[in-house]
Amino acid sequence: MGAPPGLLAFHDWPRRLSKAWRAGGDALGDLVFPWRCAVCEAAGPGLREPFCAPCRGVLRARAAEIQRNSCPRCAMPVGPFADLDKGCSECRGRPLGFDAAIALGYHEDPWRRLCLKLKKEREAWLAPWMTGLLAEARATELALLPADAWVVPVPLHWLRRLHRGYNQSDALAQGLARRLGLETHRPIRRIKYTEHLVGMNLTKRAEIVRGAFQVDARRGPDLKGRTVLLVDDVLTTGATTGAAARALKRAGAARVVVAVLSRAL
Numbered sequence: 393m394g395a396p397p398g399l400l401a402f403h404d405w406p407r408r409l410s411k412a413w414r415a416g417g418d419a420l421g422d423l424v425f426p427w428r429c430a431v432c433e434a435a436g437p438g439l440r441e442p443f444c445a446p447c448r449g450v451l452r453a454r455a456a457e458i459q460r461n462s463c464p465r466c467a468m469p470v471g472p473f474a475d476l477d478k479g480c481s482e483c484r485g486r487p488l489g490f491d492a493a494i495a496l497g498y499h500e501d502p503w504r505r506l507c508l509k510l511k512k513e514r515e516a517w518l519a520p521w522m523t524g525l526l527a528e529a530r531a532t533e534l535a536l537l538p539a540d541a542w543v544v545p546v547p548l549h550w551l552r553r554l555h556r557g558y559n560q561s562d563a564l565a566q567g568l569a570r571r572l573g574l575e576t577h578r579p580i581r582r583i584k585y586t587e588h589l590v591g592m593n594l595t596k597r598a599e600i601v602r603g604a605f606q607v608d609a610r611r612g613p614d615l616k617g618r619t620v621l622l623v624d625d626v627l628t629t630g631a632t633t634g635a636a637a638r639a640l641k642r643a644g645a646a647r648v649v650v651a652v653l654s655r656a657l
């Protein structure tokens with residue numbers, strides 16, 4: 393049994409306060425609550441963000457490597473001489489639901505750990521820093537989005553959202569939209585409560601998430617011909633993201649580009 397929410401919030405106040413302070417970037421706050429790197433936990437004077445310079449360097453180098461050696465359609469790793477016409481050997485000819493996918497890292501540490509962290513509402517302050525890295529590392533592709541593209545988070549079912557308190561994809565979408573100067577919209581709803589898909593194969597996952605998303609009828613007309621940047625934390629088999637993308641396409645979206653922090657291999 394965990395502590396009752398009120399009690400937990402009371403014990404948690406120094407942490408909450410330090411994060412609020414950090415979000416404000418206050419110099420006094422940095423002295424009282426020094427920053428700690430979210431990857432290596434090192435604290436240090438002059439650290440003004442959740443990634444220290446060496447860790448940021450490693451994350452950026454890894455992101456650049458992934459940009460060079462991954463499939464632009466499904467974001468899976470490919471060899472240097474891979475034929476990427478209409479996708480890689482993994483995804484070519486396979487309907488994914490979306491047109492392109494951008495991943496900042498692969499689902500191994502530190503990204504696996506950072507994504508787990510982000511599932512907790514109290515760690516939501518990390519989201520804009522993570523999407524900041526994504527926007528920097530993949531600036532070339534993101535610059536190709538039209539100015540009227542919508543940034544859309546993959547929604548949680550309301551029951552799961554109630555349980556978790558917030559949707560991490562929403563925090564990521566907002567961070568990314570702000571950084572790119574685009575608008576965030578929430579035109580899709582998750583109408584089917586699905587069990588956790590961990591450990592299921594692609595066919596089973598696709599079957600479970602079929603019809604899980606629906607576009608709000610009032611937002612449908614605005615989606616016609618629109619490019620959508622669909623944002624989630626992790627792209628696993630692509631079944632859930634694909635189902636959300638299909639709902640957007642059914643409503644008339646012209647192109648769906650997926651952006652995630654982490655791509656499961």
Ligand SMILES: [Zn+2]
Nearest residue numbers: 429432444447
């Ligand atoms: Zn570090």
Ligand SMILES: [Zn+2]
Nearest residue numbers: 463466480483
């Ligand atoms: Zn591919």
